[in-house]
Amino acid sequence: MSAAALHVRGLTAGYGPVTALRDVSLDVPEGACVAVLGGNGAGKSTLLRALSRTLAFHGGAATAGTVTFAGRPLHGLPPDRVVVAGLCHVPEGRQVFARMTVEDNLRAGALTAARGGRAAAVRRVHELFPVLAERAGQRAGLLSGGEQQMLAVARALMASPRLLLLDEPSLGLAPLMAARIADTVREINAQGTSVLLVEQNAALALRLASHAYVLEVGEVAIEGPAGELAASDEVRRRYLGVVDEQAAADAPAAAVPHLARWEDA
Ligand SMILES: Nc1ncnc2c1ncn2[C@@H]1O[C@H](COP(=O)(O)OP(=O)(O)OP(=O)(O)O)[C@@H](O)[C@H]1O
Numbered sequence: 001m002s003a004a005a006l007h008v009r010g011l012t013a014g015y016g017p018v019t020a021l022r023d024v025s026l027d028v029p030e031g032a033c034v035a036v037l038g039g040n041g042a043g044k045s046t047l048l049r050a051l052s053r054t055l056a057f058h059g060g061a062a063t064a065g066t067v068t069f070a071g072r073p074l075h076g077l078p079p080d081r082v083v084v085a086g087l088c089h090v091p092e093g094r095q096v097f098a099r100m101t102v103e104d105n106l107r108a109g110a111l112t113a114a115r116g117g118r119a120a121a122v123r124r125v126h127e128l129f130p131v132l133a134e135r136a137g138q139r140a141g142l143l144s145g146g147e148q149q150m151l152a153v154a155r156a157l158m159a160s161p162r163l164l165l166l167d168e169p170s171l172g173l174a175p176l177m178a179a180r181i182a183d184t185v186r187e188i189n190a191q192g193t194s195v196l197l198v199e200q201n202a203a204l205a206l207r208l209a210s211h212a213y214v215l216e217v218g219e220v221a222i223e224g225p226a227g228e229l230a231a232s233d234e235v236r237r238r239y240l241g242v243v244d245e246q247a248a249a250d251a252p253a254a255a256v257p258h259l260a261r262w263e264d265a
Pocket of ligand 1: 015018019039041043045046059
């Protein structure tokens with residue numbers, strides 16, 4: 001078992017009577033980028049919330065299963081201890097503090113860091129996202145959507161995570177900006193931070209990840225090396241928008257999957 005690997009076994013979670021995840025098992029080896037794909041409501045965000053122990057903020061709870069990171073159990077820890085253990089979660093929807101400056105948003109991500117560590121973390125995120133250095137004194141709410149997404153990722157990096165949990169970083173961004181965010185995720189991963197990437201943009205995710213899981217109605221339906229999934233007829237048809245011409249002739253509506261829109265990002 002590698003030092004900072006994540007192992008999830010039999011995770012079941014939901015919101016009151018709604019079971020959103022059922023018996024999910026997955027692994028993120030140390031240093032890897034692993035993708036979780038799936039359509040709307042498949043349970044992707046619930047998975048990340050369960051890992052960061054923030055499900056309760058959404059009225060949910062994990063009801064079964066184990067989560068270990070670097071050999072330590074995470075289930076049962078409060079969210080702040082999960083951050084200290086090395087996991088940082090960037091939720092869907094670029095949740096920056098709109099009225100605070102870019103610089104103060106970054107500081108808020110490093111409250112637990114020592115002063116020297118904080119300065120080094122600021123330097124690192126400014127190198128990754130030069131625009132955040134240029135806009136340091138500007139209110140975060142005035143940044144573009146893509147810049148706010150960069151700030152949300154940068155704020156999580158301020159805690160120097162060993163594993164970054166990213167929820168739909170390309171959502172709502174123009175293809176060019178989505179591609180820039182993808183480049184940065186690749187760079188963050190190349191610098192040694194493991195990444196668990198939740199994406200509806202299957203084409204983008206399969207280019208970044210080495211391994212991927214597809215969730216359907218809360219369960220792992222398909223998993224494998226990203227290259228194999230990208231080549232699989234089922235994944236290509238259902239998640240990559242590759243139209244089977246015969247199927248299109250037989251059933252045109254069913255042959256145009258809803259996940260095709262970001263294919264070019
Ligand atoms: N706060 C909540 N309260 C009740 N049910 C919820 C809540 N959040 C999500 N759900 C339900 O849990 C299931 C999984 O939702 P989840 O948001 O995890 O899916 P998702 O794959 O991230 O989808 P999307 O891509 O649309 O964000 C869905 O049936 C959803 O309606």
